[in-house]
Amino acid sequence: MSIIPEFLMKRVYKKGSLKQTEDGVCFDLKNVLGPGFISGFSFVKINDAIFEADKVKFLTQGSEIPAEAVSEENPIGFRLGQEGTLILQGAKCLRDGINQIIIELMNPEAGKVKLFLSDNFQAA
Amino acid sequence: MLQNRLMQVTFDKNSLIIDGKRVFITSGAFHYFRTPGAELANDRFMKLKAAGYNTVDIYFNANYHSKAQGEYDFSGIKDVRKILEAAKEIGLYVIARPGPFINAEVNAGGLPFWLLKNKNVIPRNKIGSEYHYSQEYMEFVSEWYDQIIPIINNFDNVIAFQIENEYATDDMDEGYMHELYQMARERGITCPIFHNDAYNAGLWADLVDIYACDVYPYINPNQNWKQDHFCFDTLDNIEDNVRSFKEDAPIFIAEMQGGWFDKWDGIGYKKMRKALGDEHINIMTKTAISQGVSMFNHYMAIGGTSWDDLACDEVYTSYDFCSGIDEFGNLQPNFYRAKAINYFLQSFGLENTGERENIEFKQENIYAVRRKDYENDCSWLFVRNMNQSAFHASKFILQPFDMKIMTENLQLNACKIEFSDVEIFARLKNEKDEVLFMIADENANIYLEDIGLENSTSEGKKIVISGAKNDYDNIKYEKDGKTTQFLFISPKLADKTWVLNNKVIFNADFVYSNGRIALSKTTEIAYFDLVNGFSKKYFKFQEHSETLDLKNFEMTFCAPEIDTYYDYSNWERASGALDSLSVGKYSEFIWYKAKIPNFLEEITLSARHLFAVYINGKEVLNRNSYKYEKLQQIEETISIPLDKTILNKAQNELTILVQNLGFDKGFSGDTNHPRGLVEFSVKPNSKIDFYVQEKFSIERGDFRESENPYLTKLSTTFNVEFKDNIVFSKYLSLENFPYDRATIFLNGVKIGRYLKNNKNQTLQEKFYLINTFLKPQNTLDIIIWEKESNIKQPWDFKFEMKHVIIQVGDERIHQLY
Numbered sequence: 001m002s003i004i005p006e007f008l009m010k011r012v013y014k015k016g017s018l019k020q021t022e023d024g025v026c027f028d029l030k031n032v033l034g035p036g037f038i039s040g041f042s043f044v045k046i047n048d049a050i051f052e053a054d055k056v057k058f059l060t061q062g063s064e065i066p067a068e069a070v071s072e073e074n075p076i077g078f079r080l081g082q083e084g085t086l087i088l089q090g091a092k093c094l095r096d097g098i099n100q101i102i103i104e105l106m107n108p109e110a111g112k113v114k115l116f117l118s119d120n121f122q123a124a
Numbered sequence: 125m126l127q128n129r130l131m132q133v134t135f136d137k138n139s140l141i142i143d144g145k146r147v148f149i150t151s152g153a154f155h156y157f158r159t160p161g162a163e164l165a166n167d168r169f170m171k172l173k174a175a176g177y178n179t180v181d182i183y184f185n186a187n188y189h190s191k192a193q194g195e196y197d198f199s200g201i202k203d204v205r206k207i208l209e210a211a212k213e214i215g216l217y218v219i220a221r222p223g224p225f226i227n228a229e230v231n232a233g234g235l236p237f238w239l240l241k242n243k244n245v246i247p248r249n250k251i252g253s254e255y256h257y258s259q260e261y262m263e264f265v266s267e268w269y270d271q272i273i274p275i276i277n278n279f280d281n282v283i284a285f286q287i288e289n290e291y292a293t294d295d296m297d298e299g300y301m302h303e304l305y306q307m308a309r310e311r312g313i314t315c316p317i318f319h320n321d322a323y324n325a326g327l328w329a330d331l332v333d334i335y336a337c338d339v340y341p342y343i344n345p346n347q348n349w350k351q352d353h354f355c356f357d358t359l360d361n362i363e364d365n366v367r368s369f370k371e372d373a374p375i376f377i378a379e380m381q382g383g384w385f386d387k388w389d390g391i392g393y394k395k396m397r398k399a400l401g402d403e404h405i406n407i408m409t410k411t412a413i414s415q416g417v418s419m420f421n422h423y424m425a426i427g428g429t430s431w432d433d434l435a436c437d438e439v440y441t442s443y444d445f446c447s448g449i450d451e452f453g454n455l456q457p458n459f460y461r462a463k464a465i466n467y468f469l470q471s472f473g474l475e476n477t478g479e480r481e482n483i484e485f486k487q488e489n490i491y492a493v494r495r496k497d498y499e500n501d502c503s504w505l506f507v508r509n510m511n512q513s514a515f516h517a518s519k520f521i522l523q524p525f526d527m528k529i530m531t532e533n534l535q536l537n538a539c540k541i542e543f544s545d546v547e548i549f550a551r552l553k554n555e556k557d558e559v560l561f562m563i564a565d566e567n568a569n570i571y572l573e574d575i576g577l578e579n580s581t582s583e584g585k586k587i588v589i590s591g592a593k594n595d596y597d598n599i600k601y602e603k604d605g606k607t608t609q610f611l612f613i614s615p616k617l618a619d620k621t622w623v624l625n626n627k628v629i630f631n632a633d634f635v636y637s638n639g640r641i642a643l644s645k646t647t648e649i650a651y652f653d654l655v656n657g658f659s660k661k662y663f664k665f666q667e668h669s670e671t672l673d674l675k676n677f678e679m680t681f682c683a684p685e686i687d688t689y690y691d692y693s694n695w696e697r698a699s700g701a702l703d704s705l706s707v708g709k710y711s712e713f714i715w716y717k718a719k720i721p722n723f724l725e726e727i728t729l730s731a732r733h734l735f736a737v738y739i740n741g742k743e744v745l746n747r748n749s750y751k752y753e754k755l756q757q758i759e760e761t762i763s764i765p766l767d768k769t770i771l772n773k774a775q776n777e778l779t780i781l782v783q784n785l786g787f788d789k790g791f792s793g794d795t796n797h798p799r800g801l802v803e804f805s806v807k808p809n810s811k812i813d814f815y816v817q818e819k820f821s822i823e824r825g826d827f828r829e830s831e832n833p834y835l836t837k838l839s840t841t842f843n844v845e846f847k848d849n850i851v852f853s854k855y856l857s858l859e860n861f862p863y864d865r866a867t868i869f870l871n872g873v874k875i876g877r878y879l880k881n882n883k884n885q886t887l888q889e890k891f892y893l894i895n896t897f898l899k900p901q902n903t904l905d906i907i908i909w910e911k912e913s914n915i916k917q918p919w920d921f922k923f924e925m926k927h928v929i930i931q932v933g934d935e936r937i938h939q940l941y
Binding site for chain 1: 253292293294295296323324325341343344346347352354355356357358361756
């Protein structure tokens with residue numbers, strides 16, 4: 001149950017930002033909704049590959065935050081207009097064409113928030 | 125009936141224009157259903173008006189008026205015409221919000237229960253977030269609009285009309301919203317139509333006349349907003365954001381945080397008020413003005429009570445909302461902060477300001493904006509400090525979590541304010557004289573230039589006046605036969621200073637528009653106007669406070685439904701699903717009775733929200749199934765093993781009592797999510813015929829006593845003396861109440877639910893004895909649904925009832941002038 005409709009949540013994802021990295025995948029987020037907190041990253045799923053929190057980092061405002069370090073007791077602020085890159089390590093799972101992305105995170109006001117996204121990727 | 129003089133309401137990008145005049149809309153939200161009756165509405169509206177609000181925002185709750193299809197009750201305390209008349213007579217504009225969905229933390233979001241029972245109806249034309257158009261739902265909307273809009277149309281003080289509320293679907297199909305707009309216009313709504321976007325995302329901006337949105341930076345009671353210096357981000361960017369959706373209409377915050385609601389698993393209003401403080405509303409409102417907002421509505425400005433079955437399942441009886449005017453009608457510190465801003469706006473308007481200039485300071489967490497004011501030919505500098513320490517700028521000092529509106533280049537009658545961080549509280553003005561009431565501040569100054577003669581003795585070109593002043597200190601200048609006077613009041617005195625009808629009254633608890641004042645203690649009152657200057661009057665009287673200790677309770681077991689010989693043959697037989705919508709029983713308490721054979725091994729059931737199972741008159745389970753974890757409601761299904769010691773007859777009698785705390789409010793869930801007995805099965809599988817009834821026996825007028833000890837009624841009486849010159853609010857205090865669950869009735873009207881939550885906390889111990897339901901002689905019934913091990917007979921309860929008191933706060937009314 002999210003208090004923000006899914007179609008609005010999807011706006012947080014920066015379309016076209018999906019990239020293969022040396023040991024995984026990354027993509028960009030931008031908070032266009034309003035200021036808030038992330039109080040946990042559960043997992044990110046890209047196609048069939050699941051990235052648990054220990055394989056996820058959030059790069060924002062010059063600092064790299066391991067997803068594991070984010071919790072109810074240690075939430076991270078995500079300001080309106082703030083951008084960040086979600087870095088997923090451990091699997092190169094992108095396919096040419098449309099890729100399905102699921103992000104599950106926690107928010108102190110909305111509880112569990114699940115984002116269903118898709119983005120196009122073409123290998124260079 | 126009031127005569128309808130056609131008022132013309134138009135707008136441009138800056139403001140609403142009413143009968144050709146620009147008006148800055150300062151509105152406060154009020155729920156007539158939670159503050160029942162015209163007399164209470166009148167009291168609250170007078171307080172709203174006295175605080176400088178010019179508008180009241182009113183949700184119209186279809187559920188409150190319609191208990192059966194085709195039936196709408198607008199009589200007695202449900203007569204909204206009287207509410208609208210009270211607003212008009214007091215001189216308030218009205219923002220009308222008839223939904224049909226209103227949220228407002230009311231049961232089913234304001235949709236009638238009979239509507240939700242109809243399986244063909246898709247409430248709000250959506251399931252989850254998917255759009256599904258429902259003709260049957262639109263027929264209800266049409267029926268509701270046919271009822272409510274002709275009433276609204278009788279009042280010419282309605283300045284804006286809202287369709288739906290906080291509405292969004294995945295594909296944002298415009299069909300439903302477009303139809304609502306047309307339906308309103310076809311029924312004669314002529315004022316601007318808006319919708320309230322909960323997400324600041326420009327939803328429906330092209331479809332309505334004025335785009336409007338919610339702004340609630342504090343929705344998590346565990347959050348310390350003073351540490352989250354970015355919690356005002358949305359508000360800080362609202363002008364650019366709204367302008368990207370709608371260029372030709374004023375910026376309207378249809379719900380601007382004036383407090384917040386507490387929940388069953390919340391922190392309690394006392395703690396929440398402390399967390400918000402009075403700084404929050406000051407920052408919210410001044411930031412909004414700095415962003416060019418010219419229409420705002422403090423939600424809520426007036427607290428209320430979710431008496432009867434008004435509440436959705438999330439909230440308990442009190443809907444105090446930490447509002448400026450609290451649930452009991454008392455004025456709180458945030459009321460005074462809002463009052464000061466409203467008076468400033470009354471004095472200077474600010475509905476036609478120019479481009480916003482963002483000012484950067486080196487220190488972080490400082491927000492600063494300058495706006496040119498074309499009407500007053502000056503500029504206003506808005507500065508906010510979100511740091512833990514004071515902010516020292518070259519010309520001013522700003523305390524932590526304070527926000528000020530500072531004056532720049534304001535030409536007055538006899539001088540010009542070059543700069544002032546002494547804030548202006550209000551201004552009285554006629555063609556010749558003006559008085560600026562300034563809020564004394566020892567760290568602030570007024571920089572004047574072009575000054576005339578000071579007290580007719582000296583003259584100077586530039587001068588700095590320190591804001592370190594005592595109450596009533598004043599300085600007067602004269603130039604070209606005109607005067608400007610600065611009169612200082614401390615923040616404390618400012619709270620008790622009132623501007624009404626070109627008069628300023630000092631030191632009163634409250635001031636009515638007809639020259640009457642309310643006082644709670646012996647006080648000297650000063651009052652001022654431009655013609656007569658200062659006058660003073662001393663009011664001496666015996667202070668009065670009252671605590672009534674309730675002791676003489678009569679006690680009776682009061683749930684005959686549980687008794688085995690109870691005749692339920694006239695109850696309705698349930699066929700199919702047993703949830704409350706399916707069986708058509710929508711009240712808080714619903715009874716199920718059935719015969720069950722002795723070979724059953726197990727009963728499995730799920731019920732919302734609290735329930736008890738009795739077999740042959742004995743309780744076998746008592747459960748609170750209202751649980752939230754990580755903000756998700758936990759559904760639970762429970763199995764009860766049965767044996768011959770329980771099923772000790774060939775035909776056994778099963779009784780289930782379910783307490784439905786309310787339907788979903790429909791913001792992110794669905795209003796028709798089932799309540800009552802939502803699952804029931806037996807092992808081995810057998811057909812069980814249930815009979816259903818709603819409400820407690822005393823509510824139904826079934827006054828039989830009972831042999832079972834599980835629900836006990838404690839009754840007492842008390843008297844109330846009504847006097848014309850005394851206003852009062854009374855509440856029942858259940859501090860240290862020894863039981864977990866109780867339902868409170870005042871003269872037969874359900875006025876409260878006392879309930880310990882799953883953390884064994886009681887967040888509400890004070891229950892408002894709503895004045896509307898009070899009589900000279902009153903009966904108070906408290907039904908306790910609980911069996912303590914030491915309770916063998918009703919009389920045993922009396923030893924536990926030690927701390928039930930009624931407390932009274934009152935104020936005396938005096939004629940001042």
